[in-house]
Amino acid sequence: MYNKKKLTILLLLMLVINILGPVQVSHAATIDNVIGTLAASSVPSTDGGANAFDKLFSLLFDKILGPILNIFGGGKATTTSPNNPIKVTPLPSEEGSSGSTDSGVLRGKIIVVDPGHGGSNPGAVDNGTRETDNNLAVSLKLRDKLVNAGAKVVMTRETDRTVAPEGSSLGQELAARVDIAEANNADMFISVHSNSNPDPSIYGAMTFFPDGKSSKLALAVQDNIIRETGAVDKGTSSATFYVLRNTTMPSILVEMGFVTNADEARKLQEDNYRNKMAQGIFNGAINYFNN
Ligand SMILES: [Zn+2]
Incomplete structure (x- = not known):
């Protein structure tokens, strides 16, 4: 197992070096990001238990490196046929309900949206759309789904307004959002952008x-957003946004899509797409509490 792990680390490094090249400047930068992205797009979030690194090792070894190198005989990579020695197993498709329909775990949870x-x-x-409108529309749908599942939802805003008094600084505005989460002893903080x-x-x-917390929640939500909406998966990443740095409960910030892309801007204005987005975030929250 030691050799297997050592080899995996070596090959992982090579893989990361290969990947770092083409990744866009705005999203690359750190190995953490790349690993986060890989984990987000490759590992089912419903596994629970093992951390992302272990999952990544298993995935790389069992699904990719094992078959390619045909070493350490057998193992889980037994699907390789002699006619097709290099077989990269595709991403896991639908894994059944995996608990995402069991919303009982949300009962009594305090969730700040x-x-x-x-x-x-x-x-x-x-493209004729304002971020604030998309954010609010999806957040209100998310609120309704969470409330229906028995969660206690606290919204930082439910109308088109600032959270701190108008004229406050950006710092005061963001602090007001964090204060709401802290004052309510929230179990989860979800910022929608x-x-x-x-x-x-x-x-x-x-x-x-x-950084250092909530990566499991981010993976669960990202995975379910992609499953519900079919959006392109840009993965998960640690970030130092004020609302993430200063909240003490599990917290995430979802970037639903780009208003600067005409096609995505159009989708983000569709009621049906907004509903799928809210459903994805909702399912992710359930998966997180289920694991
Ligand atoms: Zn924003």
Whole structure:
């Protein structure tokens, strides 16, 4: 097992070096990000138990390196046939309900839903859509789903307004959101945002978590968002956003899609797509509490 792990680490490093090249500057930067992204797009979040690294090792070894190198005979990589020695097993498809329909775990949980921006700060605006409107619409749908499942939901805002008094600084505005989560002793904090990029061809959903915690929650939510919406999976990543750094409960910030991409901007304005987005976040929260 030691050799297996050592070899995996070596090959993982090679893989990371290969990947770092083409990754976009705005999203690359650290090995952590790459590993987070890999884990997000490759590992079923319903496994529970093992951490992302262990899962990544198993995945790399059993599904990719094992078959390619045909070493350590047998193991789980027995699907390889002589006619097709290099077989990279595709991503796991639907894994059944895996508990995401069992919403009982949400009963009594205090969940703060934070629609980003609002009032005098609309967030990203492009292609005829404002970030604040998308964020609020999805957050309200998420609120309803959570409440129906028995959770106690606290919204940082339910209308198009700032959370701190108008005219407050950005710092005060963000602190007001954190204060709500802390004052309510929340079990979970979910901030909902829409993304932007100078390059209009960039699109996809991603989920951020504070360094050192909440990566499991981010993976669960990201996985379920992709499953529900079919959005391009831009993975999960740690980030130092104020609301993530300063909340003490598990916290994530979801970037649902890019308003700067015409096609995604259009989707983000559709009621049906917003509902799928809310459903994905909701299912992710259930999966997280189930594991
Ligand atoms: Zn935002």
